[in-house]
Amino acid sequence: MPQARAQGELEPFWMPFSPNKEFKKEPRLITRARGMYLFAPDGRALIDASAGLFCVAAGHCRGEIAQAVARQLDTLDYAGAFLRAHPKAFELAARVAQYTPPPINRVFFVNSGSEAIDTAMKMALLYHRVRGQPQRQIFISRERAYHGVNLGGTALGGMVNNRRAFGTGLPAVYHMRHTNLPENRMVKGQPEHGAELADDLQRFCQLYGGENIAAVFVEPTAGSCGCLPPPKGYLDRLRKICDDNDILLVFDEVICGWGRMGANFGAQAFGVIPDLMTMAKALTNGAQPMGAVAARQTIYDAITDAGPERGVEFFHGYTYSAHPAACAAALATLDIFDRERLVERARTLSPYFVDSVHSLADLPCVTDIRSIGMLAAVELHPHGAPGARGHEVQKRLYDAGLHLKNTGESLILAPPLVAERNHVDEIVGKLREVLAAI
Ligand SMILES: Cc1ncc(COP(=O)(O)O)c(C=O)c1O
Numbered sequence: 001m002p003q004a005r006a007q008g009e010l011e012p013f014w015m016p017f018s019p020n021k022e023f024k025k026e027p028r029l030i031t032r033a034r035g036m037y038l039f040a041p042d043g044r045a046l047i048d049a050s051a052g053l054f055c056v057a058a059g060h061c062r063g064e065i066a067q068a069v070a071r072q073l074d075t076l077d078y079a080g081a082f083l084r085a086h087p088k089a090f091e092l093a094a095r096v097a098q099y100t101p102p103p104i105n106r107v108f109f110v111n112s113g114s115e116a117i118d119t120a121m122k123m124a125l126l127y128h129r130v131r132g133q134p135q136r137q138i139f140i141s142r143e144r145a146y147h148g149v150n151l152g153g154t155a156l157g158g159m160v161n162n163r164r165a166f167g168t169g170l171p172a173v174y175h176m177r178h179t180n181l182p183e184n185r186m187v188k189g190q191p192e193h194g195a196e197l198a199d200d201l202q203r204f205c206q207l208y209g210g211e212n213i214a215a216v217f218v219e220p221t222a223g224s225c226g227c228l229p230p231p232k233g234y235l236d237r238l239r240k241i242c243d244d245n246d247i248l249l250v251f252d253e254v255i256c257g258w259g260r261m262g263a264n265f266g267a268q269a270f271g272v273i274p275d276l277m278t279m280a281k282a283l284t285n286g287a288q289p290m291g292a293v294a295a296r297q298t299i300y301d302a303i304t305d306a307g308p309e310r311g312v313e314f315f316h317g318y319t320y321s322a323h324p325a326a327c328a329a330a331l332a333t334l335d336i337f338d339r340e341r342l343v344e345r346a347r348t349l350s351p352y353f354v355d356s357v358h359s360l361a362d363l364p365c366v367t368d369i370r371s372i373g374m375l376a377a378v379e380l381h382p383h384g385a386p387g388a389r390g391h392e393v394q395k396r397l398y399d400a401g402l403h404l405k406n407t408g409e410s411l412i413l414a415p416p417l418v419a420e421r422n423h424v425d426e427i428v429g430k431l432r433e434v435l436a437a438i
Contacts, residue, residue, distance in 0.1 A: 019391075028398045033060035036416055036423050038403050049404040049427045051416045054223065054255045055286025058336045059418040065287045065332040072328035081321045088331060089322035095334050096283075096292060099264040101273050106300035108293045108314075109322040113254035114148025116278035116291035117217070121152045122316050123276060124215035124248045127299050130306035133246075136214040137172050140204055140247075144178035146224035147217060147252055156217050159225055159407075174208070176200035180228050185368045186361055188354050190270075194231030201241045210245030215276070220266025223255030226410030227370045227377035235272040248275040248299075254291070258282035258337070259417050261373035262347035269373065275299060285333040290326035346374045346417040349424070356428045357413060363435050365389075367409075374417060377410040378431065380438075393438060402430040 010024040030046070032039040036059060038046045051057060058065075072088070079086050093107040100107075108123075110116050121139065128136035139156060146162070147153035154162060155169035158178065163169065177197050184191035201216060216238060222228035242249040251274040256266035258279070263269035265277060276299065280291030307313030320326070337343065350373050357376040358369050368379040383389040390406040397404060397411075405412045411431070415423060 026395075028395065030403075035059045035061075036419060040398075044401060046398060046401050046403045047423060047426050047430065048416065049402055049431075050412060050414050051282070052286050053281070053405055054260070054414050055281040055284075057258055057260075057282040057342055057417045058285045058333060058340070059416045062285060062287075062332075062336060064336060065285055065329050068328040068332035069288060069325050072324050076324050078324060081319055081323075082317055085322070086324050086327070088324060088327035092322070092327045092330050092334075095331065096279075096294060099258075099334075099337075100277060100294045101265065101267050103296050103298070104267075104273070104277060104294045105297050106295045108295070109326075110280075110291040110293065110318055111289045111320050111323070111326070112148065112291045113252075113278060113280035114150040114153050114291075115318060116254065116280055116293050117147045117156065117252065118150045118152040119316060120217070120250050120276045120278050120293045121156075121215070123293060123295060123299065123303070123314070124250065126303055126314060127248065128214055130302055133211070135212055136247075138204075138208055138213045139170070139173045140176060140201060140213060140216040141173060142176045142178055142218055142222070144180065144222055144225040144228065145175075145217070145219060145252075146222070147219075148254070174204055176204075178222070178225075178228065179231050179234060181231075184231070184370075186358070187370065188358060189372050190229045190232045192232060195233035195237055197231070198234050198237035198241065201238060201247075205241065205245050205247075210247065213245065213247045215248040215250050216242055217250045217252055219252045219254075220256045220270055220272075221261060221372055221375060223260075223375065223412070223414075224405075224407055226379060226407055226412060227372070227375050229370065229372040230270060235270050239272050239274075242275075250274055250276045250278065252278045254278055254280045255375070255414070259343040259346040259373075260375050260414060262343070262350045263373075264343055283333065284326055284329040285336070287333070288323070288326040288329035289320075290323070290330055340418070342417045349417075349419060349421070350374055352421055353413075353415075353419075353424050356424050359428065360432060360435065363432070365435055365438055374414060374419075376413045378413070378435075380409040380411070380435075382409050383438075389438070393434065396434050396438075397430065400430050400434050402427060402434075 097105040141156040143158040145158040147156040179194045261269035277294045354371040387408040390409040394406040
């Protein structure tokens with residue numbers, strides 16, 4: 001049960017993406033974590049079915065990461081991100097490039113997925129400009145997409161609650177239709193139907209002029225809106241239309257990246273290589289804030305070669321870009337990825353995970369289940385206002401000892417990649433128990 005708190009103690013913290021008033025009346029706090037589990041203040045364990053927020057691929061509180069960060073802070077806490085650099089930034093870029101698909105091998109560090117998205121948008125604009133095509137100002141995205149909360153990402157986003165309060169946003173962003181078709185209900189993995197929805201991009205090329213479009217942003221599998229794997233052939237079709245029109249294809253790999261799809265990135269899982277990739281979250285196992293944009297070398301070369309001999313080529317960066325502590329956390333995380341073969345582990349566990357989650361299909365409250373790799377969503381029949389049932393259920397799940405992220409009526413499952421079958425059983429068992437009672 002939620003712990004009682006002294007009145008007012010919780011008030012000053014303005015919580016993100018949370019109903020502040022409700023939470024502060026009945027807080028559901030987490031004070032400790034270890035491995036597959038989070039712990040409430042009363043010591044109760046909650047199995048972590050969403051890897052925090054898709055971050056903690058290697059499990060919670062990994063000693064190697066904590067020690068690497070502590071050592072780094074004791075050696076070089078901060079140097080200044082511009083005109084100065086420290087060795088771990090170069091080392092990390094090279095390590096990341098071992099996981100990205102060739103020819104994506106240039107890495108720009110930021111502090112979050114949202115920053116990665118806005119950075120990728122600027123890279124796309126500058127890339128076209130230096131190639132003599134500054135008219136390419138239009139961005140294409142998709143309904144039911146989540147690309148973070150900065151102004152660029154908000155404009156690209158395709159979830160109404162994240163957009164409706166913030167006015168018109170960027171003027172030239174158009175959204176393709178989402179791929180969540182009724183005929184794809186309860187499908188495991190990539191659905192058969194919907195590749196033709198990629199032709200929305202072709203229509204935009206005809207309507208706005210393909211020569212005016214800078215980039216197309218898609219999550220290989222839409223994550224935050226409730227696991228929408230791409231229909232078979234869909235991403236290939238987007239790639240072809242982008243190639244035909246010289247448009248950059250950007251994969252937002254913030255959730256899909258680092259093993260979640262059973263391959264290094266969604267790009268490798270689906271066999272389609274984008275021009276830019278954004279990533280964050282599992283890059284540091286959630287232990288430090290960090291994101292990155294990985295670019296094809298041709299994009300880096302075009303921008304860098306166009307700059308003056310001794311001048312800045314890309315007027316962009318953050319005070320904490322490639323922060324030493326974040327780099328240390330990421331390097332220690334990638335050591336774990338290498339040593340424990342987390343990507344392979346995800347690929348191996350995936351069929352068991354997918355089958356187990358789909359076993360919930362018989363529950364009357366479940367309207368759809370979608371899944372791929374180590375990502376799945378159980379969608380509930382709405383009851384009351386949109387999202388009300390999903391919200392209520394995530395609270396009951398906390399009380400029953402399970403943490404997950406819900407978006408509206410979708411309960412999103414993305415356990416740490418170190419999960420074993422018994423953890424999957426525990427997650428699915430708790431879900432069944434709670435869902436059977438609503
Ligand atoms: C696909 C995708 N892009 C971007 C973001 C934004 O990342 P952040 O919350 O680190 O800014 C998220 C966060 O969930 C995401 O899922």
